[in-house]
Amino acid sequence: MEPLRPSDYDDGAPERPIQQPSLGWVGFGRFMWRQLTSMRTALVLLLLLALASIPGSLVPQRSSDPNGVVQFRRDDPELFEILDALQLFDTFTSVWFSAIYLLLFISLVGCILPRTSHHLKALTSPPPDTPARLERFEHYRKETAEGTPEELLDAAKETLTSHGYRVKVDGTSVSGERGYLRETANLVFHFALVGILVGLAVGTGFKYQGQRVLVEGQTFTNQLTSYDSFNPGRFFSDASLEPYSLTLNSFTPTYQFDLTSGFANPLDFVADVTLRDAEGAQDLELRVNEPIDYAGTSVYLLGNGFAPWITVYSPSGDVVFSQPVAFLPQDSNLTSLGVVKIPDGLPEQLGMIGFFYPSAVALETGALTSVYPEPDQPVLTLNVFRGDLGLDEGIPRNVYSLDTDELTQVTGGDTGVDSLVMGLGERAEIPGGLGSVEFTELRRFVSVDVHRDPTQLPVAISAVFIMAGLIMTLFVTRRRAWIKITPGKKGQATLEFAVLARGEDPGLRRGLDDLVEAFSQSTKSRLNP
Amino acid sequence: MLDFAYLSLVGVYSAMAVYTVAFLAFTWDLATRSAKKPVPVMAGGGREAEAPAAPATWGPFQRIGLTLSVLAWIVHLLATIGRGIAGNRVPWANMFEFGLTSTLLIVAVFLGTLFWKDLGYLGAYVTGFVLLALGVVTVNFYVDVVPLPPALQSGWLVIHVFVASTATAFFALGAALSVLQLVRARFEARQMAKARIMNTLPGSSVMESLAYRLNVVGFVLWSFTLIAGAIWAERAWGRYWGWDVKEVWTVIIWVLFAGYIHARATRGWRGSRAAWLGIIGFGAVLFNYTVVNIAFTGLHSYSGL
């Protein structure tokens, strides 16, 4: 039985007549459906999909490069408006992109469902009858043999069966077909594609992803309030947050200094952490590329940097602020930028923007720079601002930025007063009797991402089936073979062998020769040389 | 200690010198081919002719080209291994090294296919292409050996990039055959008996079938590249798919070749249109390697430039 194919399927054979669709709504509907599930539509949709993906690589995407989008808007607000209206900053969730892949998806399902039911039938039906005239086939051989017709028929059956053919005896001939696996594999491949698409879609609904900055000594518990930022899928519920906690004990980077380029190349980043759950505590190592997998979630090490411990004293010497502050790395030698906000305890609210240099050296201009990412000469500089920090207005503020528009600068910049500069353990007075600041201690921080994606496994399994299906279609060929026996005189018989390819089949001729060879070696018969 | 990075570069230049001579020999062979007996043309639409296999019928210049290609390839291989020793890791971690390894694989696949079918007429293309690519990567993309940053230290990187390079090699040969197929089909359509070089080549349907088989192998490898890349991305960045620029292009290429495979089974597309898709697919591979690596920013900025 032929595998079912869309009407415009082409295996290189001459064209078959195409049936005219009957008129009327039902006929029209059927015609449209046939169009949608045709090879040509699938092909055009595939090409459209490729084409529609291109903008997603030319224009920054909100999903993968949010900063790029912000930058684009700043650089060219007018063009931004137009492109945004076309959803080009969200290419892969845009209406037009979704339309293409939904159509492709429908076409795919509409194509493979009928093929599957057809194939299931084919798997249980016998091979077709032997054609009347085998000599018409391109790959054909005629031999003579000794033996009774029964013996020869048996031998023919055995030969075809041992070559993987499913056989049917048709009078004095044996008809065989093999390579059903090819269609099976092709269907497995296409079903696995559906699996991936469904997995991706369901995954976006149920997954969550949270970020957290952890300073050495700090503990993070897997609760919504513990995250610095959190992106849940549409169907996320708090119940899917596994209760556990993670403490960062220490973080150890390893660098190699490259003499020729003068750069320090990172070799390894290791975070020593302790994971605690109801069962107890265990010490683990968290590395880049080696996330900790725990109860369906994975914890990734994505970034690291320094968190100077900053203590602020009031003019009377009381401690009004004392904690490590994560400074965000700005270059490969970890010159880092941080912000400190002190809303309470001082005569006026204070904000500070600071730079941290792990290995500080002064440039000719007097400016500082870091020459190595390790703390060989740690220096902290702070520009102090006073005024209303705007924290009481209820507007969420980014802890890593300070809006200085409404503030008065006290040190650095155009004030003519030098920025505060401190080595480790040093203390500096804030001008104007506002208090003092101390660089108390140096810690490190890591930024971790916690992810949960329940469809990851189904998608992975689909991917395995995709590969398996593909490889099998590549190596399995679909082929038909016939051996026909015509009894002659004196125990002699004429044997005709023919094979026919069903699709791509480079080894067809060899296949025929193999059959003849195998037949001649079979015990029950003797081919005449 | 031996300066392996330097020795490797010397090796690359030596290999280029030998490839140059091989290229000249192959080109000379093509130019003088017309004197030889034409291979019979198979009428279009028929099944593939049993293409001649062993290079038994090769002319002297083709043999010289082949011998020199093998020699150049061995030097090329040593240079690539040297680069790996210099970095104490696999030699495909930045654009220079990736170029070195990919071209090595293109020649390897070409030489390998000769055991299977007589694709000797692609010799000039392969050596010419590799020569050009090696020139570009050594002049424009050369970087010193630096250790891998932690994000790139992954077994999946090793697999992902190596398989991608191998796929590229198959696509490169497939595209060349598709180009020849198109040219050949045009000659067949016009029955230009005088185009003697063309007449020494197999017919367009043979070319199409050969191109198809190389591209299908490339496609399987590319599918694997995609999957291995997703696994690596999951381990390194915490998500297996994020529409990063490089991911987008990997999918575009994959979809183009899926289209190519479909085209070969679609009425009206089998033949020349399918060939065009294969060529466009390989064009996208080249674009992905050059323009996307250099001009587009993304998480995959491993070019080292």
Ligand code: HEM
């Ligand atoms: C999501 C989009 C699709 C992709 C990525 C895709 C990919 C592929 C690939 C790679 C192959 C060759 C490997 C194999 O035979 O297993 C193939 C074969 C095939 N596909 Fe698809 N396909 C898609 C959708 C469709 C649709 C919608 C149809 C129905 C019209 C279809 C019908 C076929 C057929 C009939 C074959 C067999 C071709 C042959 O016998 O040579 N595919 N497809």
